[in-house]
């Protein structure tokens with residue numbers, strides 16, 4: 001036993017899902033007024049195993065442990081250290097007790113993964129460096145992970161890193177950024193000679209520091225970088241579909257979305273209003289709705305599921321199947337599977353692709369294709385998206401709707417209800433070709449939130465390519481199954 005002056009004032013008991021804490025009463029602690037342990041500022045009563053990132057016995061004690069865990073501090077998730085006297089420790093060695101706590105804390109995830117962080121200090125509101133220092137780095141240090149942080153210095157830097165990174169040195173590449181850096185990094189991996197090995201070896205994730213954080217919202221359910229860092233250390237890997245794009249002579253990958261029409265113009269077309277914050281997007285979109293902006297195009301698709309009821313059945317079946325999935329095996333992608341299966345964008349349309357009716361496409365307002373459910377906090381644009389069903393979700397909105405109907409529809413995006421409206425076409429597709437018919441000088445195509453020329457694109461799903469970190473092998477829950 002340590003001398004009384006070394007006793008912490010927290011006493012812990014191991015329970016099913018964590019450590020139950022009781023605090024010594026003040027009259028008992030009066031003799032401890034000079035204890036050398038950090039005082040608790042907020043007295044927790046329970047530390048879930050899931051929030052613990054480290055536990056080790058304190059030298060020269062039998063039953064006192066240092067426990068690092070992530071908790072809410074002033075509305076943000078941050079690292080906290082506590083010293084606890086554990087009643088169980090007397091029954092077994094303190095090392096065994098610590099390792100029992102660590103294995104409960106890290107069920108199914110990497111233990112101390114080697115992490116490469118790509119930090120964009122210029123993303124979002126420009127506070128990436130501050131978020132990294134206050135929320136991300138302290139958790140990684142406490143968890144005793146090996147990590148290296150590289151600051152991106154210019155556009156396409158993350159792509160260059162993806163092309164050159166030594167894949168044997170890391171397990172996870174975490175983009176401390178918006179969605180632009182993972183887009184670049186994944187495309188860097190795609191350009192490598194050993195791209196299949198790179199996609200199999202490295203898990204790619206996002207610790208949100210940008211204005212668009214769809215990756216983190218869809219996989220971790222949060223825009224809080226501290227919570228995302230904790231989840232990164234806790235979740236298990238699985239393979240996610242990506243989308244292969246052709247435009248002109250270029251072939252590249254998209255992991256998130258492609259937009260043309262009102263969404264693309266409201267996002268990229270309002271870059272000059274960046275100072276307004278996220279509201280610039282909503283104002284841009286409201287303007288397009290009120291002016292009934294039209295974005296004519298030709299669209300050809302290879303349907304996987306065309307009917308909305310069948311999409312619901314597919315979604316329910318997938319979730320049922322996921323619940324019974326016990327395997328942790330992650331299948332590996334081959335270099336053959338990274339190649340296009342279809343004729344190139346300059347060839348004629350394959351016979352089994354269908355042309356969308358020209359009347360519908362002449363009056364198109366929004367073309368939006370996605371592979372992840374959340375695009376913004378409170379925007380479940382693709383609520384039926386599934387990480388590895390080999391499909392992309394296609395959404396088409398028509399400009400002929402009344403302003404009232406359109407406004408109602410957009411208000412429903414927050415709960416994913418918009419996809420059930422009769423005015424919205426929702427289908428699961430495996431490939432498509434989009435041929436815009438607008439003046440390219442005044443409009444945009446957005447791919448993963450980045451600007452691309454307004455020219456034809458052809459896109460197909462490459463199933464199970466990207467290694468990501470997901471809870472229970474699924475994206476975070478949406479409300480799609482409820483409708």
Ligand SMILES: Nc1ncnc2c1ncn2[C@@H]1O[C@H](COP(=O)(O)OP(=O)(O)OP(=O)(O)O)[C@@H](O)[C@H]1O
Pocket residue numbers: 120121122123124125152153154155156157176177178179180181184209210211212213449450
């Ligand atoms: N040091 C840098 N200076 C300027 N641009 C950079 C730098 N590092 C990366 N970039 C570029 O910043 C862009 C946006 O990055 P990111 O996605 O991290 O932030 P974001 O705020 O979500 O972005 P956006 O809303 O502009 O897409 C990327 O296209 C990337 O090429």
